[in-house]
Amino acid sequence: MTAVRxxxxxxxxxxxxxxCLAKIEGIVADARGQSVDLLVFPDATIGGYLGGLGGTDDTGLPPALDADAPELGRLARAAGDMVVCLGFRERAGGRHHNAAVCLTGDGVLGRHRKVHQPAGELSAYRAGDRFDAFDTPVGRIGLLIDYDKTFPESARTLASGGAELIACLSAWPASLTNRAPRLVQDRQSRLFDLYDCARAAENQVVWVSANQTGTMGRLRFLGQSKVVGPGGEVLARTWAKAGLAVADLDVASEVGRSRLVLSHLRERRPEAYR
Structure with a gap:
């Protein structure tokens, strides 16, 4: 049994x-000082997210990077022996994707392109088409981006592929149509937390949820980054402010214990799901 942070x-x-690169390097250095093994950044870590959904704004589109951009190599070197997940706008064959990458000093361990898109993203990104788990020094991981977590099939596919850790990178804003006076009262704030805990519990996995803070154009981001255990319990959180939500746990042991009596993946009945 090996505990990871x-x-x-x-x-x-x-x-x-x-x-952005300098800020990422600074946060990585701070996390290294806290002996963090897996560090998950928000969506759009390099270049920021859109400034609105479905409307025009003056922030422009986020800058795009190639999948093998030197900026990613620079961050891999900064990561060293730490596993780091971060997001960027990927340029590929004349198209652009909302992308996430998991890397260490040895290079890229896994990638994901956001599959599920709210309407306002359609002009900026092309949808991805798959969910793949992959092995890392801290365990088998799956990546999700933002709206992907709204759909149970996303996390279930990763868990079925052996992921015991799911890193969900978000730039999740407060509601644009039903503004609340306080973020804690916001409808999107409630859904953000609900999905984090539900996806962890229904798949019995460790869920690491990172989100942007502050504003971009018309969007006000919620923060609320957190680590959730396989029973749906919040182990650490940042609330709305910037910071790190840090938790220590033996991932394989925690996941195994949660599945000891009731194993949701094993006890599924696919033939009845029509």
Whole structure:
């Protein structure tokens, strides 16, 4: 049994790529000082997210990077022996994807392109088409981005592929149509927390949820980064402010214990799901 320290970042990332890279390096260094083994950043860590959904804004589109961009190599070197997950706008064959990458000093361990898109993303990103789990020094991991977690099939596919850790990178804003006076009262705030805990519990996995803070254009991001155990219990959280949600746990042991009597994956009845 080996305990690992996992951390979810709550922070704001804007359009200036160099500033983003320096900020990421600073957070990685701080996490290393806290002996973090797995560090999960929000969606759109390099270059920021959109400034609105479905409307025009003056923030422009996030800058795009190739899948093998030198910026990612720079961050891999900064990661060293730490497993780091972060997001960026990926340029590929004349198209763009909302993408996430998991890396260490040895290079890229896994990738994901956001599959589920709210309507406002359609002009900026092309949807991905798969969910794949992959092995890392801290265990088998799956990546999700933002709206992906709204759909139970996303996390279930990763868990069925052996993922015991799911890193969900978000740039999740407060509601644009039903503004609440306080973020804690916001409808999207409630859903963000609900999905984190439900997806962890229904798949009996460790869930590491990172989200942006601050504002971009019309969007006000919620923060609320957290680590959730396989029973749906919140182990650490940042609330709305920037910071790190840090938790220590033996992932394989915790997942195994949660599945000891009731194993949701084993006890599924696919023939009845029509």
């Amino acid at each position: 996992v951390a979810a970042v709550a922070a704001h990332f804007g359009r200036d790529v160099e500033q």
